[in-house]
Amino acid sequence: MLPSLDPGSDRAVFRQIADHLREAIKRGDLREGEKLPSEAALMKHYGVARGTVRQALQLLQSEGVAAAEHGRGVFVRPRPPVRRLASDRFARRHRERGQAAFMAESEASGRRPSVDMLTVTQAAPPLDIAERLKLDEGTATVVRRRRYLHDGHPVEVATSYLPADIATGTKIGEPDPGPGGIYARLEELGHRLDHFDEQIEARMPTAEESRVLALASGVPVFHLIRTAYDTDGRPVEVCDTVMAADSFVLSYTLPAS
Template sequence: MPEPHKDGRPLAERIAAEIRKAIMSGEWEPGRRVPTNEDLRAQYKTSNVTIQRALQILKDERFLEGQTGVGVFVRRDHAQTIIPAHYIAPSEPGQPYRWLTEATTRQQRGKYKMLEVGEVVPPAEVGRALRLEDNDTAMLRSRIGFLDDQPAELAHSYYPIDLARGTRLADRRLIPGGSPALLLDLGYPTRSQDDAVAARPATTEEYEALEIPRDVPVLEVFRIVYSDHERPIEVTILTKPSHRFKMGYRIEAP
């Protein structure tokens, strides 16, 4: 039989992982005071130094907040669940992109900042998803989404050149109503989308753009949007800081 896989991480990292899970799950509510070092030492049967190291990891990751002379507390905001199905339909005429209106319903301020728009040779996985030949180009639109002035997502969206060239998809400005509304106007309604979700360490671009603390991973969503006849009309690589967001999906039974 194979040897059992044991957790060889330092004890401080293992303790931080247990507390991090309690915070992300909501077991430790926002604003809760963290147990004293003495209580944590007794719970985990370790030294004060190890407990301090574990708490410092979580402070660096912004899961915990220290208040001088008062104590250590769970951060005030809980992990937010993002439900992709809320954004698949185009906005109503004259309305902003659904990502922005959904933020408003949650009493948040949403905004986008465009980073890059242009014709590029996409990554190989994007080219395959768009059914492009080798060295074919696609239209890239890169942007950062902010919620309450904090970076919430980094999105790189790619569109077939024959569909995007000469349209607002090639314009550096934001698109009124977002790309789903424009694609609908162009005769390409959204019919379905495939999402593949992964967790991984942040690239330098993601680390800086999303203000990732310490070694917190990002959630990556590789999304293919299809129109009529299963034609792929958009591929987006979306990354979000995993200490602030969860992805939510509802699947109906067949």
């Protein structure tokens, strides 16, 4: 049962209505996939105009809490499966078992991982990527683009850039790089991996990112740029990744000294 409006509150009426519905969802009174009360029902309950109710429902949609289905109403938006982005996801033991990071973590969480929209080309990288790879502007790289899915639902898109003098003519330049992914191939080529640097920011997606990741309105993304270094200190790959923020939990173990 939704509470009544607080006439003494300085919070706008449509925001109070949105608050009540949001809390009902959090409590489990309204479950994933369940239809929210109709506009008419909310108008009657709160004694407000249709425009006020629509403002409340639109606010929930902009937050990614609810989704409208044409001709059917507004529903509690199902939450996609969460994948834990852990600090050991690039541990060598995964590669030695023939598993790339995404596949290893996804299967460990009980999800069905898959990859599509895969392309492999050669091109000069953007300037900021070239700088991370310590390459001169215009130097060729092998560029691997792909989209990752959980149980058929897209959760991230990633583009890897590897120096052409390392990757050209190897399995890294093929659509299927083989067991363990490109990091296993790099180590077979003599570039034993030493560490990874990651930079992560949260932002709203571009229109193209929203389309490719099938994001609901109001859902942000994590933008992660990772640089892989070998034991000689050479950067051997930069991966530019955009992830649906509601599909991930960032979980890290950090040393205290």
